[in-house]
Every structure is written in structure tokens, then in C-alpha cells.
Amino acid sequence: MISINNLSFLIGSRALYDEADWHIKPGDKVGLIGANGTGKSTLLKLIVGDYTPTSGSISMAKDLRIGYLNQDLLSIDSHHSILHVAMEAFERQNKLHDEIEELLKVIETDYSEDVLNKLAEKQHEFDALDGYNIEYRAHEVLAGLGFSDEDQLRPLNTFSGGWRMRVMLAKILLQDPDILLLDEPTNHMDLPSIKWLETYLGSFEGAIVIVSHDRYFLDRIINKTVESRKGKLTVYAGNYTYYLEEKALRSEIQRGEYKNQQAKIKQEERLIERFKAKASKAKMAQSRMKALEKLDRVEDVDDDNPTVNFSFKFSKPSGRHVVRLENVSKSYPNINILENAEAIIEKGDKIALIGANGKGKSTLLRIIAGTEPFSGKSEHGHNVTETFFAQHQLESLHLDNSILEELQAFAPKHTDTELRGILGCFLFTGDDVFKKIKVLSGGEKSRVALAKSLTTDSNFLILDEPTNHLDIQSVNILIQALQQYEGTFITVSHDRYFLDNIANKIWFIEGEKIKEYPGTYAEFEEWDAKRVKPAPKPIPVKQEESKPKAITTPAPNVQQQLKKLNDQLKKVEEEISVFEINVKKLEAELAREEVFSDPKKLEEVNLQYLTEKELLNAAQNGWEELASEIMTLEG
Incomplete structure (x- = not known):
């Protein structure tokens, strides 16, 4: 299907890929993984021809239909409805529809056999291409991605970038390509839409290549994992969980080979050192030295799983009750979020607030943080000190500070070693810590803001989508950090692996009330699948x-x-x-x-x-x- 041979790609003097090989076969469902900066998104751009390889080749059939979703599509603009934009996927059907309409106008005055035959041919092809169902299909896919019937009639340019990305994904899915290249498709999605997409991709008959930091999403779809690392592409014949197990096994074997080889090298070096000064043995020593120089060296195993190496400090523990909400009501035009809702957050609670977009998750976090107007009462308990992390917090970063200076000013109780340790966890290593905030990308600024939140003196954290812009390694670091954190937190995230590893309570908004499930996310999922959801209308009997x-x-x-x-x-x-x-x-x-x-x-x-x-x-x-x-x- 697609053959990548001896691919090299240089950015300046840095080789992002160095004679890498990979063959994508029909039916492959591949997760393309690797740390940020290892070239995953770049590889997709190389495949579609946006970039040209420095050397090597990428070959495929000329008629191969590729559906490519990338973050550049966030900026797409249109005054047409999103239903119209999604239906642009049916290029041939739309053209036939217009031609049929024209012929129907002609036939009002021209009943010739030639016109009738043309009309019959067009209608037959239109029917064969399932043209009469294209609007229904577009409607179905958009609904699955979270758009209401009313939303589908709104112009694309009235939606935010994240929602526009969903429309572009719908259009790509409706094109029914031979291969899907999906770069972070679950970014900007809520859990119901992610689950719908999993089901859709599970039945997709073509090949799929997915770049994603959502390991649960990968596990449910892919049958192969390809790791981009040190300029090479390594294939593992299974999903992400299989990859972790297989890589651990390969690393153990490599570590053993490395130790054995190092022992042999030291033995040879001792022999050479002993005999090189003796005339009778000098030739033998020289021969052994040359053999040693030509030896194909086994590399030691790098640690790809950094751990949190600093302690979390807050000067005052909170009282038993951290936040109490009473008779909280909140609404926007045309939508009620909460009505006389009540809830309590207690010391030590690790709460995951979940639900579909538009149900009020971020609004509730802002109410708790005291940054959102509402009616009712929100009361913080004794000695509660909070830090609120959200994407808009990026605006509070000091642009002329270096990354390290930003953390030094915010967390003076931590040593530079501790601060550099946490920055390293979030992919700022070596001289990276001296970069000015103003030169960072949006994703890099997000990681700096998150690192600041984790060095806080607060005993209560409010985290709104903290896993956005993080790769799998950084998500693991965040999990470790929150598992060690002795305070209280509430978080919104669509990363189920993250939620399942940090939460001991689940909150969700239902019927304009705050509901609580006392358990992990996995336990909640099992319970939620069995329960009877509230009907949209009461049953019309007593x-x-x-x-x-x-x-x-x-x-x-x-x-x-x-x-x-x-x-x-x-x-x-x-x-x-x-x-x-x-x-x-x-x-x-x-x-x-x-x-x-x-x-x-x-x-x-x-x-x-x-x-x-x-x-x-x-x-x-x-x-x-x-x-x-x-x-x-x-x-």
C-alpha cells in the first residue's frame, strides 16, 4: 500500500529520520508513537507530500485515496453550514446531483431521447453511489461526533477551532478513503465522541495510521504499533499494551547483551594492555585491538520512562471540608447547566469530572475556583489554598522570563535541581530551560503552565484538561505527580487512562444536578453501562x-x-x-x-x-x- 525505504529527513543539521524503513499494508491499523519532537506528524506530512524526503523514497499507488486529518485544519473557514461542509466529501455524488437538476430543467422543454437517456444514466450512477442517502450519512457521522440537529445547520465559521476540527474529521470519514492518517484525532473531543469514533474506526475496512497520546483509544483500534525513535521506525505486532510488554522484553535482552559485550571488551582491553609491550605478543595484541575497533557495539538501553524526582510541599493542610456547594444554579441563553445543585469536596478527594462537551464541566470548575458568576453558595473550608490550571492560564506566563525563571519566581521553595527535574519530565532538558517563554509554541507554554501548577504551595488543585498537548510519557509523569500529591484535586480530562489512574471519585452532571460515583473511572464505566439512564420525557402513565x-x-x-x-x-x-x-x-x-x-x-x-x-x-x-x-x- 505504502512503502517507505531508507527514508532520511533533515531539519537543519538534525536528522529527524535516518534511513528509516516501514511498509504499510492493506488492513493495517497502526498507532504511530514516540516522544514529542521525534517526527510523528512530520512523517505523515512526508507521506502526503507536504514535505520532501532528504533521501530515500516513499512509494504508493497513484490512485490511492488518503484521508489526512491534521491540526492545520483548525483554521479552515466557511460560511456554509457544517452539514454542507461535511457533504462536500461526496464530490462525485454532488456533481451528479447538480447535473441531474440541470437535466430536469431541460426536460421541461426538451423531451428528446438524448436528454432522457442522459438523465437515466446520471440517475442510475447517482443511485449506484448511494446518492440518495448521502445527507443521512453526513447527519449520522456529525451526530456521532457530538453535533445536534440544530448545530448541523449553523455555519462552520461560528464554531471554535476544536469543533471545526470535528467537522473536518467527519468530512474525511465520509470520503471513505483507502487509508486514514489521523494526527491526534481525539484532541478537542469529549468522551462520548471518542467512544463513537472508536466504534466507527473499528469497523473501517481500510488502513489506519493514528498519532495519539490516548493509550486507551490506541488499544481499542490498532493491531500494530510503530515507534519513532532516534531516526528509526520500529514495528511491534500488537496494540499499545502489547508494545509496552514487548519493548520491556526487548530492552531486557538488549541490556543483557550490552552487559555481556562490555565484560568481553574489558577482558580484551586487559589482554591487549598486558601483551602490547612484549615483542613476542605485540602482533597478537595489535590484531585484537583492530578487531575491537571493528566490533559492532551494542548500545545500552535508554530510560524512556522518567520518574518524578521532587517532593510536593504545601505549608498548611486543609480542613476536612475543602469546598461546599449549596443551591448552585447556572444557565446560559438556551441552556441550563445547574439548578439548585449541591456537592461537597472533602480533604483527600481525587475527583474526575466527566461528561459530554457543553454539559458544564469547565463552568463547574470555574464556579469552584470563584471565577464564574452563579447563584447559590460556594464556600471554601479552613486553610484551603487553591491553584487553578486551565488553557487560558497560558496568558499569565511572563513572556520575557526564561522557562526556569518562570518556575523560580513561582516556586521559590524548590531548588533549581528540583525545578529542572520537573521541567525535564515535561520535555524541557539541558539548555531548553533557558528559552524565553515568548518563543515557545502553544503546546510548550501549556507544559510550562502545568509544571508551575505542580510546584505550587496549594493544597487544592483545579485542573481543566491538563493532558492536552502532552505525549504519553508526559501523561505518565503527570499521573505519578498526582498520585504522590497529598492534597485534594478535581480535574476534567478526556484521557481515560489518566482518569483511571488518578481518581477515587467520579462526578458527572445529570438532570442539572451534580452526581457522584464513589470509585475509580473503570468501576464507574462498568456501573454506568448497566444503569438505566433518565428518559428524555416521563412515561405518559401514572x-x-x-x-x-x-x-x-x-x-x-x-x-x-x-x-x-x-x-x-x-x-x-x-x-x-x-x-x-x-x-x-x-x-x-x-x-x-x-x-x-x-x-x-x-x-x-x-x-x-x-x-x-x-x-x-x-x-x-x-x-x-x-x-x-x-x-x-x-x-
């Missing part, structure tokens, strides 16, 4: 019948209780029959051309379908509860 509940107060006798439960069960079975009929009717309605070809009708019918489906699910779960209670009483 409340006690809408979702039957098991009777917990003893009845005068079991027979009366059983009769009551069986009567309720019968009513619920009747409701289920009605809901099942309604769902089937609406499924048939959604399949009708006059519905799915009309966006307004499609939106109306789809909403009805989702509502009936929720009602059916709720009734079925209620039936199961009743049946379980009946079996217990009969048992």
Missing part, C-alpha cells in the same frame, strides 16, 4: 406505573402482595407492547426516502423514535424489577 418498583413494606399477607404485583406486571406488559409497536413503526418511517431525504422530517421522526425507545427501555427495566420481586415472594 408515576407509580411508569417504572414499577419492588415493594419493600410488608403486605398483610403474601397472596395480596403477589396479586398487586401481578396486576402491575400485566399493565407494564401492555405498555411494553404499545411501545414496541411504536418503535417498529418509527423505524419503518426512518427508512422511507421522503423522510430521510428531508432534514426537517428526519429530525422530527428521529426525535420521536429516540423518545419511544427510551420509554420502552424504562418499561422493560421496570418489568424486570417486578418479575424479580414476584419470584422472590413465590420462592
Whole structure:
């Protein structure tokens, strides 16, 4: 499919790639990994022809269709609706549609056989290309990526860069290319959209190359891992978890070979030193010396997993209650976030605040930090000192400071060695620490701001998307740092590996209330998959019948209780029959051309379908509860 042979690429005098080889085969699902600065994004640009190799070759079939998502697409602008932009993917279908429209106009006055034949040919090709379903397909993909029906009719230029990137991803997916090259596709995505994309890519029949720092995302999609390191590309025949295990095994073997070779070299050097002064042995010593010089040396294993090597200090521990929220309400035009919500953060809580974008996660963090107006009460406890990390905190960096000076001014209690240690963890090594803030990229500034947050004297951290712009190694460092941190924190992130390794409580906003799950993210996921989600509308029957509940107060006798439960069960079975009929009717309605070809009708019918489906699910779960209670009483 794509063959990379002896690829070298120089930036100035630095060789980003040095005679690297890699062959991408049909059906490969590849995670391209490596530390920041090792050339992952550059390699994708080399493949698509944006850059030219210094030497070597990249070859592929001329008709190979490549879908390439990169961060440059953030700046794309258009006054067209995002549905229109996504549908630009169907280039041939759109052209045929325009030609058919023109021919239909012509046929109003010209009934010639030639015009009729042309129209028939165009319509046949349009139908063969599934042209009548392209709007529905675009709508489906955009919905999966988090766009509501209303959003899809808004112009692209009214969305932020992150949301525009999702539109570009939708367009690329709809093009159905032979190979997808995806550079950090989950940046700017919330968890529901990431999970949808995982499902979509899991069924994608072409090849995929993904650059991502989200190891859970990689594990669920890829079947090969390619590491970009020291100018070479090393292939591992498995997902990211397999790569870690296999690399550890290879490193252990290499470390053993290195030690054995070093022992042999020292032995040879001792022999040479002993015999080189003796005339009878000088020739032998010279021969051994030449052999030693020609020896193919085994390199020692580099430590690719730096660890946090400084202690976290805060002068005052907080009291038991860190933050108490009471009767908190917050809304924006056309959307309610919270209404009379309550919550409490206690000392030692490590909270992950999760949910879809637009549900108020960052708003809630700002309310806790005291930077967002709201109604209600937010009260900090005794001795609570906080630090708030968010992307806009980059603006508070002092541009004329060097990186090291920025941390020295913020954390005077830490030694320069400690500060350089944490900066090294976030990829600022050697003379990098003397770079001025003003010359750094956005991602580098983000890492500096995060390093500052971790050297704080605060006993309460508020972290909004701290894993953005971090590679996998830096995410691991952040995990280690937060695991060692003895204070309290609340964080928003879409990196599930990160969340699963740092949180002991999960918060989510549902029904305009703050809900809490007391456990890890993995435990929450398992619990959330089993629970019944609130229906968008109440079931249109009496409340006690809408979702039957098991009777917990003893009845005068079991027979009366059983009769009551069986009567309720019968009513619920009747409701289920009605809901099942309604769902089937609406499924048939959604399949009708006059519905799915009309966006307004499609939106109306789809909403009805989702509502009936929720009602059916709720009734079925209620039936199961009743049946379980009946079996217990009969048992």
C-alpha cells in the first residue's frame, strides 16, 4: 500500500529520520508513537507530500485515496453550514446531483431521447453511489461526533477551532478513503465522541495510521504499533499494551547483551594492555585491538520512562471540608447547566469530572475556583489554598522570563535541581530551560503552565484538561505527580487512562444536578453501562406505573402482595407492547426516502423514535424489577 525505504529527513543539521524503513499494508491499523519532537506528524506530512524526503523514497499507488486529518485544519473557514461542509466529501455524488437538476430543467422543454437517456444514466450512477442517502450519512457521522440537529445547520465559521476540527474529521470519514492518517484525532473531543469514533474506526475496512497520546483509544483500534525513535521506525505486532510488554522484553535482552559485550571488551582491553609491550605478543595484541575497533557495539538501553524526582510541599493542610456547594444554579441563553445543585469536596478527594462537551464541566470548575458568576453558595473550608490550571492560564506566563525563571519566581521553595527535574519530565532538558517563554509554541507554554501548577504551595488543585498537548510519557509523569500529591484535586480530562489512574471519585452532571460515583473511572464505566439512564420525557402513565418498583413494606399477607404485583406486571406488559409497536413503526418511517431525504422530517421522526425507545427501555427495566420481586415472594 505504502512503502517507505531508507527514508532520511533533515531539519537543519538534525536528522529527524535516518534511513528509516516501514511498509504499510492493506488492513493495517497502526498507532504511530514516540516522544514529542521525534517526527510523528512530520512523517505523515512526508507521506502526503507536504514535505520532501532528504533521501530515500516513499512509494504508493497513484490512485490511492488518503484521508489526512491534521491540526492545520483548525483554521479552515466557511460560511456554509457544517452539514454542507461535511457533504462536500461526496464530490462525485454532488456533481451528479447538480447535473441531474440541470437535466430536469431541460426536460421541461426538451423531451428528446438524448436528454432522457442522459438523465437515466446520471440517475442510475447517482443511485449506484448511494446518492440518495448521502445527507443521512453526513447527519449520522456529525451526530456521532457530538453535533445536534440544530448545530448541523449553523455555519462552520461560528464554531471554535476544536469543533471545526470535528467537522473536518467527519468530512474525511465520509470520503471513505483507502487509508486514514489521523494526527491526534481525539484532541478537542469529549468522551462520548471518542467512544463513537472508536466504534466507527473499528469497523473501517481500510488502513489506519493514528498519532495519539490516548493509550486507551490506541488499544481499542490498532493491531500494530510503530515507534519513532532516534531516526528509526520500529514495528511491534500488537496494540499499545502489547508494545509496552514487548519493548520491556526487548530492552531486557538488549541490556543483557550490552552487559555481556562490555565484560568481553574489558577482558580484551586487559589482554591487549598486558601483551602490547612484549615483542613476542605485540602482533597478537595489535590484531585484537583492530578487531575491537571493528566490533559492532551494542548500545545500552535508554530510560524512556522518567520518574518524578521532587517532593510536593504545601505549608498548611486543609480542613476536612475543602469546598461546599449549596443551591448552585447556572444557565446560559438556551441552556441550563445547574439548578439548585449541591456537592461537597472533602480533604483527600481525587475527583474526575466527566461528561459530554457543553454539559458544564469547565463552568463547574470555574464556579469552584470563584471565577464564574452563579447563584447559590460556594464556600471554601479552613486553610484551603487553591491553584487553578486551565488553557487560558497560558496568558499569565511572563513572556520575557526564561522557562526556569518562570518556575523560580513561582516556586521559590524548590531548588533549581528540583525545578529542572520537573521541567525535564515535561520535555524541557539541558539548555531548553533557558528559552524565553515568548518563543515557545502553544503546546510548550501549556507544559510550562502545568509544571508551575505542580510546584505550587496549594493544597487544592483545579485542573481543566491538563493532558492536552502532552505525549504519553508526559501523561505518565503527570499521573505519578498526582498520585504522590497529598492534597485534594478535581480535574476534567478526556484521557481515560489518566482518569483511571488518578481518581477515587467520579462526578458527572445529570438532570442539572451534580452526581457522584464513589470509585475509580473503570468501576464507574462498568456501573454506568448497566444503569438505566433518565428518559428524555416521563412515561405518559401514572408515576407509580411508569417504572414499577419492588415493594419493600410488608403486605398483610403474601397472596395480596403477589396479586398487586401481578396486576402491575400485566399493565407494564401492555405498555411494553404499545411501545414496541411504536418503535417498529418509527423505524419503518426512518427508512422511507421522503423522510430521510428531508432534514426537517428526519429530525422530527428521529426525535420521536429516540423518545419511544427510551420509554420502552424504562418499561422493560421496570418489568424486570417486578418479575424479580414476584419470584422472590413465590420462592
